[in-house]
Amino acid sequence: MPEDELIAAIVQGMPQGDALVPTGDDAAVLPLTAPRVVVSTDVLVEGRHFRRDWSSGADVGWRSITQNAADILAMGAVPVSFVGSIVLPGDVPAHWAIAVGQGMAEACTWIASATGVPCGVVGGDVSSGNQVSVSVTALGDLAGEAVLRSGARPGDVVVHAGTLGHSAAGLALLSAGLSPDGDGAAERCIGTYRRPTPPVEVLDATQRLHALMDVSDGLLRDAGRMAKRSGVAIDFDDLAGLVDTEVYVVGQMLGVDPVPWVAGGGEDHGLLGTCAPGEVPEGFRVIGRVLEGEPSVTVLGQAPSGVTGWDHFSG
Template sequence: MTDATRPLVRDLSEDELLARIFPLLPGGTATLLGPGDDAAVVAAPDARFVVTTDVLVEDRHFRRRWSDGRDVGARAATANLADVAAMGARPTSLVVSLVVPGDLPVGWVTGLARGLAEVCAPVGAGVVGGDLSGGDAVVVAVTAHGDLEGRAPVTRAGARPGDVLAYAGHRGLSAAGLALLDAGAAGAAAPDLDDVPDGELAACVAGYLRPTSPLAAGPEAARRGATAMLDVSDGLLRDAGRLARASGVRVDVATAELAADVDRLLPAAHAVGRGRDAALGWVLTGGEDHGLLATFPPGVELPEGFRRIGQVLAGPAGVTVDGEDPGTHTGWDHFAG
């Protein structure tokens, strides 16, 4: 179907558009009543539930020139489910509010539903409802819920001097992918992720367009006694600083532990005319990788997927790199110039 003949959002009524979306959404193992009523009903056997929300705004968090609906749906689900996992909880459900312009192809919207499902279904999370509205740009707002399964939540405030600082997930991949797209090194438009060849440049682009998070590692870290944890969405140093301040400790990141990550990003750095310093910068300050940063008592066997990247020390609350102040540029700030 060509661009001229494919249906646009304005060609359908709200009910007709929803009828195309609902069959694509996963039900979820905790869903008692799904989409179609005034509200959904989700089981909460723990008697508590974790809740978080996030919003993606077109041309602020994604560009339609690079990202299709499936990419944005997967990214929106990952960003929220990572926050649930960072509390040590198992994701159970999402509600999604969507603002779309009338000239948006319906296929973009159904692609978004497929992207949500691809991330949610494997972990048993359902997309159980939301809202739909028209507007000048695409906005995707997601609220996610999780089950603590009887465990205490793992907050940012429990790290103690002597703890091990560990990380699960990718480091710097998304920032490298954005740099490639910005520089045009990956082409004027993003490739279909199902068709891109294997290779580090393609992995970086995929890491930006459709980041992944080690969701199962969050509950496992809680079971292994993690003392503090958070989702790294705004950069390793910025989010490590948040954990440090909440816990009243100093968190020291060891760059020697990140050498393999830097090496992996060197082809991307070279592709945009930069070097090792740029690759290290992506690892330390790049956002939207959605890995999990956690602290564990000394001597605890780290859960699968976690790797030591530093330590927790006494002293003024904050983050250091190899014992030194990293300066003011530590990661993404939504309101910085």
């Protein structure tokens, strides 16, 4: 299929949010509530970030949108618009790329339903290449103040919203060749791996946090970044207490300790924040404390490797 036709098929029916000038001109024009914009970008590469036998085109499209949306949420802003580029080898069928677009559209509809703000994909590019990749840029509308990684204060509690370890548990199942059908714990973890659902519903509460970031590379590693930026020490509660039932069940199925999935699994795209102890917003759970001291991350006061079995920690 020629690129012009493929682009037309992908654009067909794509939500455009509130765009003043939608896709189709040299560039799109988007309205904002204030004269400023929030922007972030990520690329997903086949074999590195996804496998086509583990994720459908629509799954990859969903993930490309939601993981970028999580970065916008992590600033306390509303994801309002996306642009994306797809690189596609000649042997990948056009319907795979069209499905990427459909997954992007589904994710936009899901995000808009949670924020109440229209959201769409307003531009893009398609090119041939040797390897599938999907790069997406997200734009956010910031009504309040940006919530930064650097705002954690000693005395704060550390809070988290969203799933933890579900995506890693799902990936572990797929890596073990297990891909059950149904509605059990395994299926739901695989579902989170394929289609992460960042906690869009806590958006309004983010303005009450002192610091905030997206957990994309693992809880302990990302907490290390927050500790460094804020100049504080972060001490987590017992991570075993953060193993949700579904993640526990998958650990049992595979005969492995699920705590490393919670400690080091990325790509659930939950939100990690800090706030005053008496001001924990709905939707967040307390998972640790912010302390004075050199930037560091501990679990129950000990270095992570000793308590989690996970020794890949590097700030």
